[in-house]
Amino acid sequence: SFRDHFKKNIPSFPPREVLIDYLRGYWQFCGVSNSDVLVNHCVKNITWDEPSQTFTVKVKDLKNGGTFEKEFDRVIVATGHFSVPNVPSFEGIDRYEGRVLHAHDFRNSREFTGQKVLLIGSSYSAEDIALQLYKFGASAVTISYRTKKMGFVWPDTVKEVPILKNIHGKTCHFIDGTSEDFDAIILCTGYQHSFPFLPSELTLESPNLMNIPNCYRNLQWYGTEKGKKDCGGSLFYMAMQNQCYTFTMFDMQARWVTSVIKGIVKVPDRNTCVAAIAAQLEENKTYTSPVHEILGQTKYMKMLAEDLGYTEQTDLSELFLEWARHKTENILTYRDQTHQSIVTKDVSILHPLPWVSVMEDSLESYIDTFS
Numbered sequence: 001s002f003r004d005h006f007k008k009n010i011p012s013f014p015p016r017e018v019l020i021d022y023l024r025g026y027w028q029f030c031g032v033s034n035s036d037v038l039v040n041h042c043v044k045n046i047t048w049d050e051p052s053q054t055f056t057v058k059v060k061d062l063k064n065g066g067t068f069e070k071e072f073d074r075v076i077v078a079t080g081h082f083s084v085p086n087v088p089s090f091e092g093i094d095r096y097e098g099r100v101l102h103a104h105d106f107r108n109s110r111e112f113t114g115q116k117v118l119l120i121g122s123s124y125s126a127e128d129i130a131l132q133l134y135k136f137g138a139s140a141v142t143i144s145y146r147t148k149k150m151g152f153v154w155p156d157t158v159k160e161v162p163i164l165k166n167i168h169g170k171t172c173h174f175i176d177g178t179s180e181d182f183d184a185i186i187l188c189t190g191y192q193h194s195f196p197f198l199p200s201e202l203t204l205e206s207p208n209l210m211n212i213p214n215c216y217r218n219l220q221w222y223g224t225e226k227g228k229k230d231c232g233g234s235l236f237y238m239a240m241q242n243q244c245y246t247f248t249m250f251d252m253q254a255r256w257v258t259s260v261i262k263g264i265v266k267v268p269d270r271n272t273c274v275a276a277i278a279a280q281l282e283e284n285k286t287y288t289s290p291v292h293e294i295l296g297q298t299k300y301m302k303m304l305a306e307d308l309g310y311t312e313q314t315d316l317s318e319l320f321l322e323w324a325r326h327k328t329e330n331i332l333t334y335r336d337q338t339h340q341s342i343v344t345k346d347v348s349i350l351h352p353l354p355w356v357s358v359m360e361d362s363l364e365s366y367i368d369t370f371s
Contacts, residue, residue: 001343004029008370012348013335015361023247043197046075048231055234074261077195078238081208084194087187088120092167099184103129104191109136112184116140118172120164121188122150129186130158131331135356142182144174152331193240201229208242210287210296211280215240216273217304219257224274233260233267244297244320252304252314265307294320313342332356 002010005025014022038059044067045058055072085102093100103125109132117138119126122145130141134155141158143150149160162176173179195203201223206212214224221235236257239250259265267273287293298317305314319339326334335355338348351358352369 001341001346003341003344003346006367009346009349010367010370011351012337012339013355015366017361017363018366021363046198046202048199048202048229048235050231053232053234055231074234074236076236076238076257077198077204077240079195081193081240082191084192085187086190086192088189090120090164090167093185095169096167096185097170098182100187101184102187102189106186109133109138113137114139115183116181117142118164118180118182118185119143119188120185121190122146122148122160123188123190125190126150126188127152127331129188130154134158134332136359142180144172152327155332201227202231202235204237204240206240209284210242210293210300211284212237212241213281214277216267216277217256217307218280218300219253220260220267220273222270222273222277224277230270233270233273236260242293244294245301245316248314248316249297249301252301252308252310255308255310256304259308290324291321294324316342 002014002022005022010018040061040063042060042062043057044060047056048054049056052071053073055075056069057072057075058067058069060067083104085104087102103121106129109129112133113136115138117133117140119130119141122143126143127150130143133141134157139157143158143160144162144164145160146163151160154160161174161178163174165173165175167173170181170183171179172182172185190208193204193206202221204212204214204221212218214228215221215237216233218241219236219238220233221231221237222233223230238253238257243249256265260267268276283296287296294317298315298320301314304310305312319342322339323334323337326337333354333356336351338350340347349370
């Protein structure tokens, strides 16, 4: 828990540096060290051999050069899917006279102080970057949506408009006929699944869905789509779907995958698994709001727990629904709310300042605040 790691209770919305420090502590708590991981190496190619039922993995040594190959009975792809930007094209964007970047490369809100910024996209990246820009003094933030508004009650300098149509110079024209000049455009347009080390017949291809194709329990590959290939349940993809639960879900998925490999969890026959994959893809149609997504992924967590015989509490739906309600009530103050841990039963403490007034989020300053 946060209390175990930091030796004190902290607020519910720690910044990035605080969270990564907690994760490093969690890895240490679990007995994982750097010596357990082959660092400074890159997987370049993986092939599956049907007769021997093994994978050949080609690896490049990034520090000393050279490559080598090793054979494995199982492969787990856990590279994440928030690193390769999805970059849409808009007429004139290649000649735009301001700065264009993807959310992936957004690092410092202060770079945009006093500027008018256009965000393309209407999901979590756009939401968070809009708030960061407001907090650090952008003169105006416009969010351009393709399908529907996020619909929050934004501060006066933040607004939502329909999708961008084209650009001339610094002037951005939208499909509703309006236009406006901007100093910068930030593409909050999501990410692509990218696995260049795998052959196409074993490569997961999917948008950011709550349930992904080809994978039983969203984890074990069966190659059910046309052009895809089965490899006997020996290939696994982890954390590749849309996420509400994040780290707690990753932990449950890791338990499930390792238990299947060890033979502790028995997977049904292939036909049953293929039918379950089809059913979970059909279920995606029911996820029409954040509430549906939260409840759907709660159901998924319970399914993994049932497979594992895991009896600890995994249901965070009440907390997530409360979080969603707070955002609807006031998008600027939801991070100033407190929540109860299902592990320690502690209620998080309040930061002495509202989030919008906290301009320093380093690990040291954050922890010193609560000394």
